[in-house]
Amino acid sequence: xxxxxxxxxxxxxxxxxxxxxxxxxxxxxxxxxxxxxxxxxxxxxxxxxxxxxxxxxxxxxxxxxxxxxxxxxxxxxxxxxxxxxxxxxxxxxxxxxxxxxxxxxxxxxxxxxxxxxxxxxxxxxxxxxxxxxxxxxxxxxxxxxxxxxxxxxxxxxxxxxxxxxxxxxxxxxxxxxxxxxxxxxxxxxxxxxxxxxxxxxxxxxxxxxxxxxxxxxxxxxxxxxxxxxxxxxxxxxxxxxxxxxxxxxxxxxxxxxxxxxxxxxxxxxxxxxxxxxxxxxxxxxxx
Numbered sequence: 623x624x625x626x627x628x629x630x631x632x633x634x635x636x637x638x639x640x641x642x643x644x645x646x647x648x649x650x651x652x653x654x655x656x657x658x659x660x661x662x663x664x665x666x667x668x669x670x671x672x673x674x675x676x677x678x679x680x681x682x683x684x685x686x687x688x689x690x691x692x693x694x695x696x697x698x699x700x701x702x703x704x705x706x707x708x709x710x711x712x713x714x715x716x717x718x719x720x721x722x723x724x725x726x727x728x729x730x731x732x733x734x735x736x737x738x739x740x741x742x743x744x745x746x747x748x749x750x751x752x753x754x755x756x757x758x759x760x761x762x763x764x765x766x767x768x769x770x771x772x773x774x775x776x777x778x779x780x781x782x783x784x785x786x787x788x789x790x791x792x793x794x795x796x797x798x799x800x801x802x803x804x805x806x807x808x809x810x811x812x813x814x815x816x817x818x819x820x821x822x823x824x825x826x827x828x829x830x831x832x833x834x835x836x837x838x839x840x841x842x843x844x845x846x847x848x849x850x851x852x853x854x855x856x857x858x859x860x861x862x863x864x865x866x867x868x869x870x871x872x873x874x875x876x877x878x879x880x881x882x883x884x885x886x887x888x889x890x891x892x893x894x895x896x897x898x899x900x901x902x903x904x905x906x907x908x909x
């Protein structure tokens with residue numbers, strides 16, 4: 623035990639010091655004082671335990687002086703000189719114990735107001751901890767949303783994607799080598815596939831077409847298909863008009879017109895809504 627934290631142990635140490643002073647001792651070592659204090663504390667505890675046992679054996683709750691005497695006799699201690707020592711008045715009287723405030727434990731993580739126990743929890747149960755321990759405890763790192771970090775992250779991801787795609791193409795397609803050696807896979811380069819004719823990409827307008835792969839199909843085939851459907855619709859309409867109409871077929875005239883309108887709407891006459899027209903081969907040859 624620490625003498626600074628236990629007041630009873632401190633009083634026992636003061637008692638041992640006063641007894642040593644009465645026995646004409648001027649100084650004492652700390653280890654010796656601690657040993658004698660421990661011995662006196664053990665002796666007092668044993669006397670108190672025996673006194674309590676004899677008190678309870680007699681059917682009483684409060685001990686008497688007779689119980690203390692029986693305790694001394696049980697331990698084999700001669701207490702005949704104890705009365706003369708008390709009446710001599712040569713011993714020092716120790717001051718009374720001063721009430722001490724219990725040391726308050728510092729709660730460094732106190733945040734918010736503690737919640738009281740609900741009605742279904744008994745009152746002897748421990749109280750709830752601080753609210754930060756169970757209300758909201760983030761366990762993940764907050765995302766970085768500043769502009770510079772996002773740009774750097776996006777650039778790094780784009781670089782990694784391009785690097786991975788380059789390696790994939792180098793392994794799955796035709797490649798060139800920087801050095802004419804037997805080991806052709808040391809520094810592979812993606813083989814270039816030149817378009818034919820090579821000047822076609824420079825002649826085609828690229829205002830709205832950023833990537834040819836974005837188109838679902840060829841614009842030239844779409845135009846030809848629209849023209850073909852328009853011609854078929856016109857031929858079907860002419861054949862229906864040339865056939866003689868009877869009285870029973872008169873109500874079908876409206877349906878024929880509606881079908882003609884629907885088929886004519888399939889061909890887009892608006893140049894802003896139509897598909898892109900590719901230049902013909904004759905114009906390319908002339909250029």
